[in-house]
Amino acid sequence: MKFLKTHEWIDVNGKKAKVGVSDYAQEQLGDIVFVNLPEIGTEVVIGKAYTDIESVKAVSEVFAGCSGKVVAVNEELLDAPEKINEAPYDSWIAEIEFTKLQDDLMDEAEYKSYVESQQ
């Protein structure tokens, strides 16, 4: 599992990757009330938000960390957005068949020190 500076995770498996938001992100967002799942087939581009999630505080954009196409979405989140709060690393938002990964992805240790440097 790798991480983005914008507090998302990406879990690569062959040519596909599952993406979600980090524990720090869900903590900052507070209670999540709606996940706007992207449509299957949506083109995802590095550096551009592919969807957004809504918490009691605000609506926030979500980045994927790769370019490619959405091939699956986690529909469970439609009825239970709180799963992201409860288990952020099990709660993937979309699965992407990627053509390119972002270059500056961080591993867990790097991300941890990045988060600490932000506080």
Add this chain to the structure above:
Amino acid sequence: MQLIFEKSVVNGRRALTLPEMNIAEYKLPEYREEIDLPEVAEIDVVRHYTGLSKLAHGVDDGFYPLGSCTMKYNPKLNEAVAAFEGFTAIHPTQPKETVRGWTDALNMLSDYLCEITGMDAITLQPAAGAHGEFTGMQLIKAYHKYNKDFGRKQILVPDSAHGTNPASANMCGFEIVTVPSNSEGGVDIEALKTLVCEKTAGLMLTNPNTVGLFDRNITEICEIVHKAGGLMYYDGANLNAVMGICRPGDMGFDVVHLNLHKTFSAPHGGGGPGCGPVGCKKALCKFLPLGVYGSKLPKDTASKSIGKVKSFGGNFLVALRSAVYIVTLGADGLLDASELAVLNANYLLALLKDKYPVAYDRICMHEFVLTAENIKHETGVSALDISKALLDFGIHPPTMYFPLIVHEALMFEPTETESKETLEYAADAMLKIYDKLYTNPQELHDAPISTAIGRVDEVQAARHPVLKYNK
């Protein structure tokens, strides 16, 4: 408190009695027999809504420092003039010569707003601020189309912007490009330089921005965007800080929207009616919606109009209230209002900043943003808890969790209409809350205790909203 539906206990009870019909009854084809409207007497309706009004908190009830919303006092003189029969008992399709007062008021207001903003013409049609943004974006789109500059599909929006900015641009078919902020909360100039290109249609900017600071680089920002072929859009949400001091038109902006309910003291009426005028420079006047008022309009105004965005002159009685406000204060008075709005914000900031960290520690404009990030880290008390605790002091909370670039944000805008005593009372309330952070945080988590409804379950309300009354 019971719902009006729950107060409906006797079938056929009515608030008014209609005379007997002298024509045959006609049944609407789509009429639904089972529609369950409340049936109550007139006195029940009056008591119900009077009761509700007592539970609300408005500017007429107490301090309302909701940042970015400019909750200033709405002078009752505005209301008195808006109630004149000559304004209320007219119809927009009446012969023009019989409604001179109406057209004079619209011409006068349009002229004044052009003068205040430095624009060449202004439409009063848009029904609110976001509608104004949409109209302004349509003007920019029409401008590029007219110039056969078809590739300009991107609108730049700072990461500190009001959420309506990207939403409005997106509704007009533009792609949004986010511009990061610098360490002072302003536009990051170097980043902006790399983001402008032949696709740039324009930049939407609020100045002073949403952290309450005037962007010192504004002329350079305008130059960068103009050089790239884009237009500058001014979100007028924070105009209350600069009336009579500087004008968007002189800073380099091409299109401006105003919120009459903010800067010009029309009521913030629970969703409307509102008025969000849009002004523009000469080069864009030809695209304005049909029905532009003003005494010095460029000749080609509305000649290539984007069409109407609202019927007739817009929400006239709202616009009229602002016209009254402007003539009541005059040029000197508007300048005073802005200067006092800035002074009041800085006074309140000075009373609070030793205890509550400021997001950007600078002399502020008409509003400022505190951050409760460290407080939350140390005590577990959040910006939300502090806001709720203010309710127990009879104070409406500041804007929370906005702008998004500040964590645990608390954004205060006292406005010019509050007295020194009110500001001191509010500061004192905030300091009393501060003391509880370390002695009794639970009390803050439990606040408010004095309101009709205590802490609401926002999560449950957002996840499972009940939108329909069922018996």
